[in-house]
Amino acid sequence: MTFRIKLLIRSFLIVSNLFLVGIGAVLAFSPEERAIQDAARWEKARKVASVDPYRDTDGDGLTDEFEWIFGTDLNNFDTDGDGYSDFLEIDNAYDPLSDALEKFPQKLEIDLKNQRLFYLVNGVRWREFSVSTGKASMPTPTGNFQIRNKVELAWSEKYGLYMPYWLGVVGAVGIHQLPYWPNGYREGADHLGKPVSHGCIRLGIIPAAYLYQRLSVGTPVEIY
Ligand SMILES: [Ca+2]
Numbered sequence: 001m002t003f004r005i006k007l008l009i010r011s012f013l014i015v016s017n018l019f020l021v022g023i024g025a026v027l028a029f030s031p032e033e034r035a036i037q038d039a040a041r042w043e044k045a046r047k048v049a050s051v052d053p054y055r056d057t058d059g060d061g062l063t064d065e066f067e068w069i070f071g072t073d074l075n076n077f078d079t080d081g082d083g084y085s086d087f088l089e090i091d092n093a094y095d096p097l098s099d100a101l102e103k104f105p106q107k108l109e110i111d112l113k114n115q116r117l118f119y120l121v122n123g124v125r126w127r128e129f130s131v132s133t134g135k136a137s138m139p140t141p142t143g144n145f146q147i148r149n150k151v152e153l154a155w156s157e158k159y160g161l162y163m164p165y166w167l168g169v170v171g172a173v174g175i176h177q178l179p180y181w182p183n184g185y186r187e188g189a190d191h192l193g194k195p196v197s198h199g200c201i202r203l204g205i206i207p208a209a210y211l212y213q214r215l216s217v218g219t220p221v222e223i224y
C-alpha cells in the first residue's frame with residue numbers, strides 16, 4: 001500500500017473517531033437516566049432470578065435485592081467469611097466478596113431539581129438523603145467535581161456560623177450538616193428538600209456525619 005493511501009485511511013479513521021466521540025458525548029446518559037436504566041435492568045433480572053427485593057433472608061440488614069446486586073450469598077450474612085457482615089462491608093465501601101483492604105469506588109450524585117443526594121458504592125446507589133441546595137439567586141454550581149478538603153467543624157467568616165462535617169467541593173461551596181450559629185441556634189431540618197442555602201449543599205444531622213466518616217479527599221461529586 002502506498003504511503004498516500006495509508007495516510008488517507010489514517011486521516012479517515014482519526015476523523016471518524018472524533019465524530020464518534022462527539023456523538024458519544026451527545027448521547028451520554030444523565031445520572032437520572034442511568035438510574036432509570038439500572039432500575040429497569042434490576043426489575044427484569046429480579047423477575048428472572050425470582051428475588052424478592054424487600055426480603056432479607058439471612059437477616060444481615062442487606063435486602064435480597066442488594067445481595068443480588070452485589071453478588072453476595074443471600075443465605076449467608078458473611079459471604080467471604082472474614083468476620084464482617086456483607087452489610088457492614090458494603091456500608092463501609094469494602095468488597096463483601098474479598099478480604100482485600102482496597103475500597104470500592106465511591107461517588108456522590110446531587111440532584112438539584114429533586115433536592116436529593118445519592119451515595120454510590122461501586123456504582124450502586126446505596127444511600128439517598130434529602131438536601132437543601134442554593135436558592136435561585138445563589139444557585140449551586142453544576143458539573144463534575146471532587147471532594148477537595150474535609151473540615152470537621154468549619155466556620156463561615158462571611159455568615160458567622162458553623163458548618164459541621166464540611167466536605168469542600170468547588171470554590172466556597174461545600175457539603176455540610178445543617179449550620180448553627182455561635183448562640184447554639186441551628187438551621188431547621190424543615191429546610192431539607194428546599195433550595196434555600198447560599199450555594200452549599202446542606203445535609204441532615206446523621207447523614208452529614210455518616211458521609212464525613214466514609215468519604216475522603218478526591219471522591220467524585222457530580223452535581224446536576
Ligand atoms: Ca441479607
Ligand SMILES: [Ca+2]
Nearest residue numbers: 078080082084
Ligand atoms: Ca464479610
